[in-house]
């Protein structure tokens with residue numbers, strides 16, 4: 001059975017006028033020593049792609065998917081698996097990411113829910129075997145159900161903490177079964193609405209307890225994937241504990257968890273925290289915790305997580321720049337945590353959206369590689385800090401002087417001469433590379 005009329009998508013090059021083709025994503029092309037496919041490690045998000053139907057807070061579904069045309073919830077779940085793999089095959093997407101709740105509907109009891117998950121995961125395994133498509137990461141949805149109203153690991157209700165722990169245990173087992181390269185923690189309800197009723201110190205200690213349990217259990221079942229935390233500043237709670245990369249780093253350091261976790265950076269979450277995507281990636285890179293990426297984009301005029309497919313070339317270029325500087329992905333990848341707009345309700349739109357995202361990142365990769373190879377920005381930066389290679393600068397870096405020596409130096413030399421930062425020139429160079437890179 002086929003769910004999509006759209007034929008398989010192939011690379012046709014930048015001159016092609018066929019919307020159903022890749023203009024820039026050429027999976028086998030070598031960029032900085034690896035194929036584009038290896039550099040990008042694209043993943044489909046199961047939730048936005050298979051289960052999102054176009055609902056928004058003001059209106060009902062606009063998308064009537066062929067795989068959803070059955071009343072039997074389990075039958076629907078199996079159809080979704082086959083549709084997912086058909087889509088990924090046709091789009092040459094080598095990975096997928098999932099929440100437990102995306103792949104199988106919740107049942108009345110945890111036991112029954114787990115049985116349902118097992119049934120669906122078996123079919124996913126068969127499809128993975130057939131297609132060679134792999135799992136980038138799995139996670140649990142510990143935010144959607146009403147039981148998580150006050151949080152999961154940070155809930156004031158110990159029974160809810162236990163329930164969340166049970167869900168994590170199962171989701172990690174399933175991710176392991178599917179050979180997942182990572183396991184993600186996004187704390188959807190791990191935050192608070194008001195300090196009038198919240199003991200933040202206690203809640204954070206509990207969150208750390210839960211994560212330590214996950215570290216221990218991963219070791220116990222020999223789960224080799226990387227554990228990841230995904231920061232987000234707000235939505236659904238007003239104050240999310242994992243606000244941004246800096247907040248997550250401070251949390252991991254405080255609870256001695258730093259060696260066990262890396263970060264999953266989402267572009268739209270960076271925007272919501274009033275950072276650029278590049279800022280968040282940069283902060284992770286310089287701290288050695290750049291794990292994986294949720295590739296989407298927000299709207300600068302809207303204050304929520306619009307999860308749009310990434311089409312902004314400046315952002316993807318600068319993101320790939322940080323990723324390449326980090327040495328490229330090892331376990332991580334580019335997961336399109338992105339959904340088509342409510343008005344883009346036809347099946348073809350799913351293809352067009354993924355093509356847009358993949359092409360924009362592929363092009364960003366090429367431009368970033370050219371910038372790096374030519375040393376455009378790195379050489380400029382080296383030159384900019386060169387006063388630290390000689391004389392007093394060198395003594396500062398080598399720790400050979402203190403305030404007393406520096407005072408003596410300043411009394412004698414003043415503060416020297418500053419040089420231009422050349423921001424506009426660099427911005428124009430970036431334009432030139434975006435336009436001219438072959």
Ligand code: XLS
Nearest residue numbers: 139186230266294305337
């Ligand atoms: C929500 C998050 C979520 C995580 C996985 O804003 O992006 O989708 O990626 O739970």
Ligand code: NI
Nearest residue numbers: 230266294337
């Ligand atoms: Ni995400």
Ligand code: NI
Nearest residue numbers: 266268305337
């Ligand atoms: Ni998000």
